[in-house]
Amino acid sequence: MQEKILITGAGGQLGSVLTLNLQEKFGINHVIATDLYPSVGLGGHFEILDATDFQKLESIIVKNSITQIYHLAAVLSASGEKTPVKTWDLNMKTLINVLEVSRIHGVQKVFFPSSIAVFGNNASKDHTSQDQFLLPSTIYGISKATGENWAHYYYNKYGLDVRSLRYPGVIGYESIPGGGTTDYAVDIFHKAIHNQPFECFLSASTQLPMIYMEDAIRATIELMDAPKQNITIRSSYNISGMSFSPNQLFLMIRKTYPKFTITYKPDFRQQIADTWPHSIDDSKASKDWGWIPKYDLESMTESMIKNLKLKHQHYT
Ligand code: AKB
Secondary structure: OOOOEEEEOOOOHHHHHHHHHHHHHHOHHHEEEEEOOOOOOOOOEEEEOOOOOHHHHHHHHHHOOOOEEEEOOOOOHHHHOOOHHHHHHHHHHHHHHHHHHHHHHOOOEEEEEEEHHHOOOOOOOOOEOOOOOOOOOOHHHHHHHHHHHHHHHHHHHHOOEEEEEEEOEEEOOOOOOOOOOOOHHHHHHHHHHOOOOEEEOOOOOOOEEEEEHHHHHHHHHHHHHOOHHHOOOOOOEEOOOEEEOHHHHHHHHHOOOOOOOEEEOOOHHHHHHHOOOOOEOOHHHHHHHOOOOOOOHHHHHHHHHHHHHHHHHHHO
């Protein structure tokens, strides 16, 4: 059967890269990218969609006989704290719309991104396991933990094939993140390659789990391609690539840019980061569908610098 893919939040940090990868995998005419605003650089079929609008979502699904949905639209952790009620409304309404429309119209697979933000201070910080009791500290984390329960419910009650990953901070050269607590780990590279000093909004020793974009995309596609019987977790899989602190990342970048400087000015995002795990146990993902990350701190840093420099040369 020919798959027909719909992506919400296709203009975002992950969405824009995932869209290109799905276009390559399924063919450019078989992927419909959607977002609130038109997105520069996304070729192919694009539609404006506010996923809180059930009727518009439904009409796109029906008109295009969509078979898979990647629902990436969401307000992230740091932005979410500024408008908690709006964040809850948007994150939950869009997910429930996607699940409901999929149930009604027989969409075969749904991808829902969760996050390490589902863990709170009660969870063990190191090598945080899959099945910790979830007590998130942000409204974003609360919406993701609730979303995991909705995904689990739709699978058990209706047999809807919903699959999910708890992403750590995603680092990539292709796009710019917005509104997250882990965004510093992308911003720092842009400063370094332009020989500018970097002011970090987290403290030097704040260790967080991260993943390189290439690994994050591959994990998403591998999870969605895995045989149905291998998927034993219908809430969301822990996944990780590496873990480091701003100081460790700074020292790694300094190997290429010895004059690069950093100062630390922790803001409200520090309190969020303090409640998140330092590292993640993703052994369930390895066991069920063979997850193995390719990039560590050193290879990620090399790749970021190389690709950002190429991009920079291209545009100047
Ligand atoms: C954020 O910082 O909000 C995200 C995440 C870890 O979910 N990048």
